[in-house]
Amino acid sequence: MGGWAIAVHGGAGVDPKLPEERQEEARRVLRRCLGVGAAGLRAGLPAVDVVEMVVRELETDPVFNSGRGSALTQEGTVEMEASIMDGRGRRCGSVSGLTTVKNPVSLARLVMDRSPHSYLAFHGAEDFAREQEVEVVDNSYFITDENVRMLKLAKEANRIVYDYRVPVPSADTCSASAGLVGATTDGGLQMNGLPISIYAPETVGCVAVDSGGWCAAATSTGGLMNKMSGRIGDSPLIGSGTYACGACAVSCTGEGEAIIRSTLARDVAALMEYKGLGLQEAVDYALKERLDEGKAGLIAVSRNGEVAYGFNTVGMFRGCATEDGFMDVAIW
Numbered sequence: 355m356g357g358w359a360i361a362v363h364g365g366a367g368v369d370p371k372l373p374e375e376r377q378e379e380a381r382r383v384l385r386r387c388l389g390v391g392a393a394g395l396r397a398g399l400p401a402v403d404v405v406e407m408v409v410r411e412l413e414t415d416p417v418f419n420s421g422r423g424s425a426l427t428q429e430g431t432v433e434m435e436a437s438i439m440d441g442r443g444r445r446c447g448s449v450s451g452l453t454t455v456k457n458p459v460s461l462a463r464l465v466m467d468r469s470p471h472s473y474l475a476f477h478g479a480e481d482f483a484r485e486q487e488v489e490v491v492d493n494s495y496f497i498t499d500e501n502v503r504m505l506k507l508a509k510e511a512n513r514i515v516y517d518y519r520v521p522v523p524s525a526d527t528c529s530a531s532a533g534l535v536g537a538t539t540d541g542g543l544q545m546n547g548l549p550i551s552i553y554a555p556e557t558v559g560c561v562a563v564d565s566g567g568w569c570a571a572a573t574s575t576g577g578l579m580n581k582m583s584g585r586i587g588d589s590p591l592i593g594s595g596t597y598a599c600g601a602c603a604v605s606c607t608g609e610g611e612a613i614i615r616s617t618l619a620r621d622v623a624a625l626m627e628y629k630g631l632g633l634q635e636a637v638d639y640a641l642k643e644r645l646d647e648g649k650a651g652l653i654a655v656s657r658n659g660e661v662a663y664g665f666n667t668v669g670m671f672r673g674c675a676t677e678d679g680f681m682d683v684a685i686w
């Protein structure tokens with residue numbers, strides 16, 4: 355047994371031109387959250403409590419795209435989603451379409467612990483939140499001025515990027531996988547049909563293994579900027595954006611549609627279980643072989659206390675801490 359370990363992410367697909375202050379702010383939040391998680395693991399909390407606690411912190415801070423600070427729908431509203439999975443017993447809970455729940459990850463936890471189901475969405479999830487008396491706030495609480503500005507830019511950009519449902523005019527300006535990733539007309543990087551700078555990639559996630567060797571994962575997001583109302587991404591989908599079992603725990607970020615098609619999180623676990631790959635090998639293999647041209651990143655821990663990262667984007671906000679005192683936070 356390798357002791358406890360924890361990793362967090364704040365999204366893949368970082369804008370290469372992200373201002374230095376913004377990078378420093380992200381690093382500071384990641385460090386703080388790792389500190390909170392490490393303290394919990396040191397005190398002997400189970401991994402599932404720790405991932406919930408850390409993701410709550412990230413949801414409460416407006417820096418990333420989850421809870422307060424969530425990306426906006428086409429209508430300018432927030433529809434949040436989250437999931438949590440405990441490798442011990444492979445129990446899981448997911449929520450989508452939340453408009454008033456302050457901490458979506460904790461409602462996902464309640465779906466897991468106190469409902470007969472694994473996944474609740476939209477008004478049913480909101481009703482369950484009230485029944486469970488979780489903290490609710492007005493939708494405007496989640497909306498930041500920065501995201502209102504980003505939505506405006508996203509709407510403008512949508513007028514100039516190619517629609518993935520129509521044939522693309524030329525190879526050098528077309529998108530790569532199913533038309534979802536490619537270059538803007540000015541040659542800039544693009545994800546989900548939006549220039550990277552306004553795609554709102556900063557979904558959050560946490561994976562942890564406790565000193566008993568049990569793994570857990572949680573992921574939370576507002577989804578994509580300018581998404582259609584009702585759109586569900588990979589983050590709440592067990593096996594796609596989040597997975598935990600006896601071998602490992604995984605949380606993904608990036609192009610939700612590509613992650614869903616590749617069942618990315620479950621594939622990492624399956625590669626370990628069925629092919630006997632090590633954690634980092636499984637992460638690298640899944641990213642290379644399963645994503646086609648999709649852009650994504652992921653964090654993972656194994657029951658032996660190993661940590662692995664992987665991404666095929668320019669950057670991914672991420673960090674990890676282990677029982678032997680190691681702590682690392684990085685973007686590029």
Ligand code: ASP
Pocket residue numbers: 365366554555556557575576577578587588589606607608609610611613
């Ligand atoms: N995977 C998220 C989604 O598609 C977005 C992200 O991770 O940046 O909703």
